[in-house]
Amino acid sequence: MKQPIQKIAVLTSGGDSPGMNAAIRAVVRCCFYHKVDCVGVYRGLQGLIDADFTPLGPRSVKNIINQGGTFLKSARSEDFRTKQGREKAYKNLKEATIDALVAIGGDGTFTGCKIFNEEFNFPIIGIPGTIDNDINGTDYTIGYDTALNTVVEAIDKIRDTANSHNRLFLVEVMGRNAGDIALNAGIGAGAEEILIPEEDLGKDRLIASLKRSKEAGKSSSIVVVSEGDQIGKNILGLAEYIKENLQEYEVKVTVLGHIQRGGAPSCYDRVLASRLGVAAVDALMEGKRDAMIGIRHGKEIVVPIVEALKGKNEIDLKLIRVADITSL
Amino acid sequence: MKQPIQKIAVLTSGGDSPGMNAAIRAVVRCCFYHKVDCVGVYRGLQGLIDADFTPLGPRSVKNIINQGGTFLKSARSEDFRTKQGREKAYKNLKEATIDALVAIGGDGTFTGCKIFNEEFNFPIIGIPGTIDNDINGTDYTIGYDTALNTVVEAIDKIRDTANSHNRLFLVEVMGRNAGDIALNAGIGAGAEEILIPEEDLGKDRLIASLKRSKEAGKSSSIVVVSEGDQIGKNILGLAEYIKENLQEYEVKVTVLGHIQRGGAPSCYDRVLASRLGVAAVDALMEGKRDAMIGIRHGKEIVVPIVEALKGKNEIDLKLIRVADITSL
Amino acid sequence: MKQPIQKIAVLTSGGDSPGMNAAIRAVVRCCFYHKVDCVGVYRGLQGLIDADFTPLGPRSVKNIINQGGTFLKSARSEDFRTKQGREKAYKNLKEATIDALVAIGGDGTFTGCKIFNEEFNFPIIGIPGTIDNDINGTDYTIGYDTALNTVVEAIDKIRDTANSHNRLFLVEVMGRNAGDIALNAGIGAGAEEILIPEEDLGKDRLIASLKRSKEAGKSSSIVVVSEGDQIGKNILGLAEYIKENLQEYEVKVTVLGHIQRGGAPSCYDRVLASRLGVAAVDALMEGKRDAMIGIRHGKEIVVPIVEALKGKNEIDLKLIRVADITSL
Amino acid sequence: MKQPIQKIAVLTSGGDSPGMNAAIRAVVRCCFYHKVDCVGVYRGLQGLIDADFTPLGPRSVKNIINQGGTFLKSARSEDFRTKQGREKAYKNLKEATIDALVAIGGDGTFTGCKIFNEEFNFPIIGIPGTIDNDINGTDYTIGYDTALNTVVEAIDKIRDTANSHNRLFLVEVMGRNAGDIALNAGIGAGAEEILIPEEDLGKDRLIASLKRSKEAGKSSSIVVVSEGDQIGKNILGLAEYIKENLQEYEVKVTVLGHIQRGGAPSCYDRVLASRLGVAAVDALMEGKRDAMIGIRHGKEIVVPIVEALKGKNEIDLKLIRVADITSL
Incomplete structure (x- = not known):
């Protein structure tokens, strides 16, 4: 018989x-609501091994x-990859x-949890927390919406200076x-081109597209490059290639980096985190195990x-068409 | 036979x-994509009457x-309510x-459009643009996500000062x-209580809830009040009532007002506006009329x-439960 | 002989x-630098009476x-106004x-400190922390620069909607x-008119000025009203008066309220707070008493x-001229 | 006799x-105030050569x-370096x-103006507009305050993730x-160390300082590196050196780049730009030539x-002390 x-x-x-703290808060308060105790584990899976509890x-x-x-801090744990750990x-x-x-956490975390559950039959519920939005089974991951706003605000700033100088900016963003x-x-930032891993644009089509932009009267351009994109992976090389093939532009590179991981969470991420945190505790109390709480069509x-x-999930091809049309 | x-x-x-400009931009560029001309009308339906075109x-x-x-400006048109207009x-x-x-626009705009279409059989497609998110048939309206972020950022600021002084703040937000x-x-703002028109909390339950908050160790409180809520409608009277019945708090009122309508749109609103703008022109080209483009489960x-x-649509009752639990 | x-x-x-926390931090770390102990007092002068120390x-x-x-919290203390307290x-x-x-703190705090020093000859150094910038002997008070940015960002948002509708907005700001x-x-917000307590514009000159703005082709207007201004004090009455005398405008009122007190401090306020906090401890260590640390011409x-x-200090009359010229 | x-x-x-637009606006409106015509020149000094006027x-x-x-756009002009141009x-x-x-503009612009004035005795007044604050004779340049806020907000975000992971971040900022x-x-960002060109810290003192931080209980660290700093110039090499000598930290590098040049100007920069713009036209009308308008001790x-x-001007050594003390 299952123990309560x-x-x-x-x-x-x-x-x-961003939003991980909101998720922790919701878990803690939903535990209180269900009258069960709650314990925080510091530094992720490693904290389980070190018994770093509060x-x-x-x-x-x-x-x-x-x-x-996250005030509980996070870490990647090598020890948890071992049976002994x-x-x-x-x-x-x-x-x-x-x-x-x-x-x-993300898929690394969930993989660890799955193995742990298989080995010890220990009840675990996952909550998708990553800015990359790369988890199957949920429309959104916690932090993704905030990261989008951070990127868009950064590119708005870059566009101010791009417009003032007739420049081409390559902006690298995260996303694995x-x-x-x-x-x-x-x-959202009104980029002229977007390079993503799911679609192979090819350098020559990029050059052709930028030439068309120029001819259409655009005096400056932003190209957003996903860190996982094939030609974008070598962003400095790409900048050189563009300089050689498009001499009318001054080409600059900005790698947005870790500003994308931080910041006050957006309202959407706070509400999402609150909902998933509550639903995770609810699920455990209802006897669910070995599962993740996701959001699908607006419902947990x-x-x-x-x-x-x-x-x-696959990328939305219709969205690529929207990108193509709105950047005409 | 229909004319093209x-x-x-x-x-x-x-x-x-916020996001109306992004929607206009998408409409204009999708017209260009379909090789049809595009004309902007200034000041909304009134601009049709004044032939204020560009x-x-x-x-x-x-x-x-x-x-x-909106760079095309907006207006409420009395003339358009008349047959002559x-x-x-x-x-x-x-x-x-x-x-x-x-x-x-919102439902006022759509009502005008519906009558106009009935009278003249003129092809119209609506796009939901309002911060209130009060349009049926779409999960989100353009500007709603931005308004949420604006409100949450404003309350974050108010909370700084509320926390520093052990105060209770009543914050009135828009939403009709x-x-x-x-x-x-x-x-999202971590409010202790939320007064909305869809649910009648009652003054006494509010007082009781605030008392519990105080006893639970909360030293300051934020109550978010929708402008359409029954007891919230008279927010100054509510403040007085709380002062009389909860003497341990200093009560302050902030009416957020029109800052909620402005500001750079969030990434979500820009993408939503771009998608709806493209879809509206697509729909017209496909022969659709007398319709609105909405977003449902992530699809146009x-x-x-x-x-x-x-x-x-009804308010999500599960969300009220999330609010109740996460404010414990 | 003075005790060290x-x-x-x-x-x-x-x-x-905003910035009070940065000032506390600087005081604490400068104590550590001078190898003296530091104690935080909760809830301001009241905390002295309650011995609420950490x-x-x-x-x-x-x-x-x-x-x-402020993480030490603040309060107004009636008890401290009594000899017994x-x-x-x-x-x-x-x-x-x-x-x-x-x-x-501000002048209320300093008045209390002055009396306390007179009575008990207890060494006190004040640091000016108020958004109002109303302390003599310092060019800036901590929090003022942040409040300016908060107000300007809020009015930028209001201007979006003012421009879209040809509206006149009265925006009340703090400042005692x-x-x-x-x-x-x-x-900074590009207001058409600014009503301040130091200068009596008069309702009729305001109306005349707004008429000129309209004739000069301005389609919307922002009037910034200081809470301490004579005609601005009754901002709703002012709105009525304008409506009666300037029928071409739709008049709206926004009272920015307590959002002006909160928010992450600007870089300027953080640096100012750090400098004043360090200088305050330095001054005590050098034997200074009964004084405030200010910033004058960029120096502590x-x-x-x-x-x-x-x-x-008097308001800068040249600045009023700049306001008049740049709003032409 | 001088012509008016x-x-x-x-x-x-x-x-x-940021703030260049506000300065242009003030120049234009102050011309209107003095009843003189105003002409905008596109793309800086190059626009003079191309007669690109409006x-x-x-x-x-x-x-x-x-x-x-800047809506007038900017450019660096090779042609203007030639007598013929x-x-x-x-x-x-x-x-x-x-x-x-x-x-x-900045010193490059002023150098060009000085030569032009010498050659043609043409009345020119300069206004210092650069984020770098590297112009003699003025306490602030237009855009500097905004850039400070942009950098501080970016590092606040990086600190969220640094704290969550016990990481050391090297953050490169602009400043020539x-x-x-x-x-x-x-x-302002609470950096543990700051590397600037005016002061040679030396790699070993940096390592020693970071070790002390660690021993003092700091779990994460931010090092701000000026692009002009000797050891900072090779920021990736510096990261490697730290990794080799401080194995307890995970070291990450972020180059903030061109986000520092854009964004809505802060209130301070808008007011500064308005004041300098007005003062520049005033100065010309009063017969001043071959000069720059600066701000010194709060006055034009x-x-x-x-x-x-x-x-x-030299860097303020007292400020380095404040940095040292507040990062203890």
Whole structure:
């Protein structure tokens, strides 16, 4: 017979993303709502191995909903990849009388959780927290919307100076192997071209397109390049290639970097994180295990963790058409 | 036999909202894509009556995607409510050889468009542009996401000072008869209570709830009040009532007002506006009429205008539960 | 013979302002630099009476430089206005072996400190922290620059919607009896008119000026009104008066309110707060007492507290001319 | 006998900076105030050679005070470095009956203006517009304050992720040979170390300092590096060196790049630009020539252009001490 859950641990793992604090807050307060204890684990899966725990009550999470990053800190754990590490983690959880775990993170985190669950049959619910929006089974991941706004605001600034000087800017954005940030922020920033891993534009078509832009009367251009794109991966080489083939432009490169991971979360990310945090605890209390809470068509859903690990949904081809048309 | 569409007019009407410029831009460039002419109408439906037209090409709409407001300006038109006014509008459209119209606005705009279409069988497609998110048949309206971020950022600032002084703040937000802004921004801002028109909390339950907050150790509180809420409508009276019944707090009132309508649109609103603008022109070219373009489950859809006018979808009750739990 | 200072207390009092946390941080770390102990006092002067003290080390103030408000909280203290209250405060300070005090606040705070110093000869250094910039002897007060940016960003948003609708907006800003916020933010926001307490424009000249604006081709207008201005004090009455005398405009009122007190401090306010915090501790260590640290011509200065209490420097008349010319 | 000035041209040259539009607006409206004509020159000094002129009236500059960049565009002109180019420029100015010039830019611009004035005795007043704050004779240049806020906001975001992961971030900021941006933004962002060209810290002292930070309990660190700093110039090499000598940290590099040049100007920059723009036209009308308008101790001053070209004021050593103390 299943034991009732009386104590839930929560951790953040992998790359941090804005809204993780809001998700922790929702987990903690929903534990309080269900009258179960809540424990925070510092530094992600590594904190399980180090038994780096702290009790969390409703007042422990005040004034964090608007803070970027994660106050529980995050880390990548090599130890958790070993059987020995996971055994230690299990022992620590048992000793602390923790009955279940909410893990906020990306696919690396979920892979670790899945193995752990298989080995120890320990109840875990995942919450997708990554700016990359590259998790299957959810329309949005926590932090993605904020990152889009951060990128768009940065490119708005770059456009001020691009317009003032008739320049071409290559702007590299994050996203690992997913072009979601590049494509959406590219449309939002009014980019002339967007290079994403899901679509191979080819250098020559890029040059041809930029030439058409110039002929159409555009005096400056922004090209958004996803870090995972084939030709974008070598962004400096791409800049050189453009300089050689499009002498009328002065070409500049900006790599937006880690500003994309931080900042106060957008309202959407705060609400999403609140909803997923509540739903994660609800799911554990209802006996769900080995699953991720996602958002699909505006509603919280429970997704088997194997589904979440299946790799990202395809990119929306209609959106590429919107990008093409609105940049005419 | 239907004439092919060769010239499309675009206008913005009713209250302005961030992203309207991005929608105009998408309409203009999608006209160019379909090789049809595009004409801008100034000051909404009134501009039809005054024949206040301007030709718009792809370069006319450069550098506006990031601008709040609408460069075509907006207005409420009394004249368009008269048969005579609408006849003049029709005559002007015909004289300018305009074959179809894209109208960006809210339900007032769509009502006018519906009557106009009935009277003159003139092809019109509506695009939902309002911060209130109160249009049926679409999950989001253009400007709503930006308004949420504006409200949340404003309340973050108010919370700084609330926390420093152990104060209770009543913050009034827009939304007409829809509580969407209040509920979502309230969750996002970590409000203790949220008063929305769709749910009658009652003054006494509010007082009881604030007392519980105080006893739970909260030293300051934010109550978000929708302008359409019954008890919130008289926000100064509410403040007095709280002062009388909760003497331990210093009560302050802030009415956020028109800052909620402006500002650079969020990435989401820019992308939404771009998608709806493209889809509106596509729809006209495909022979659709008397309809609104909405977004549903992440996809553009064509909604009969009568559907759009049916009044807002119900508020999500699960979201009220999330608000209640995360404010514990 | 003077005892060397071995323990310094720090508090924030009166209305909070962005940058107060940065000032506390600088005080704490400069104490550490001088190898003296530092104690935080909660809730301002009231905390002295309640002996609400906490030891503060360099790590206690990490990650607060970018936070609005004050983590030591602030309050207005009626008790401190009584001899009895101040005697209790003195007793508490002695019992806690505190040798000196840094008080961050405005003129109310400084008045209290001056009396306390007179009565007990207790070393106090003040730091000007208020958004109003209404302290004599310093060019800037902590929080003023941030408030200016907050106001200007808010009016930028209002202007989006004002432009879209040909509207006149009256925007009330803070400043108590000082017009600094209104005048500078009014110039920065491109306001058509600015009403400040230091200058009596008169309703009729305002109407005449708005008429000229209209005739000069302006389609919308922003009037910034200082809360301390004579005709602005009744801003709703002013709106009515304008409506009656300028029928071509739709008149709207926005009271910006407490958003002006919060928010992440600007770089200027963070640097100013850091400089004044360091200089305050330096001054105490050098034997200075009964003084305020100000900034004058870009340099930290020590101002006798009686000077600081003499009332604000005059408004810069040349700046009014700049406002008049740039709004033509 | 001197001819009265009846037509003034205005241009922006060199790197653009936020607030240039506000300065142009003030020049245009102050010309209107003095009842002299105003002409805009596109693309800086090159526009003089190409006679790329446009008449500017008060309404030409509406709604630009809040826009980054410069609507007159900017450029670096090789032609203007030649005698032949400058002769053509002079001829164009005479043909357009332009009597005087206001040039907004940095030292490159002023050097060109000085030579031009020497050759043709043509009245020119310069206005310092550059984010670098590297012009002699003025306490602030237009755009500097905005750039500081942009940098501080970016580092606030980076700190969110740095804190979540116990990382060391090297953040490169602009400033050419001046450390003003790095030093002030470094203090404002709470950086652990700041590398500026004016002070040679040395790699070993940097390593020692970071070790002390770690021992003092800091779990993450930000090092702000000015682009002009000797060891910072090779920021990737510096990152490698730190990795080798401080293995406990994960080291990341972010080059903020051109986001620092754009964005809506801060209130301070808008007011500064308005004041300098007005003062420049006033100065020309009063017969001043061959000078720059600066701000010194809060007042507009007229500085001989040779003074402005003398190279930057020294860095404030007391500010380095503040940085050292507040980062303890």
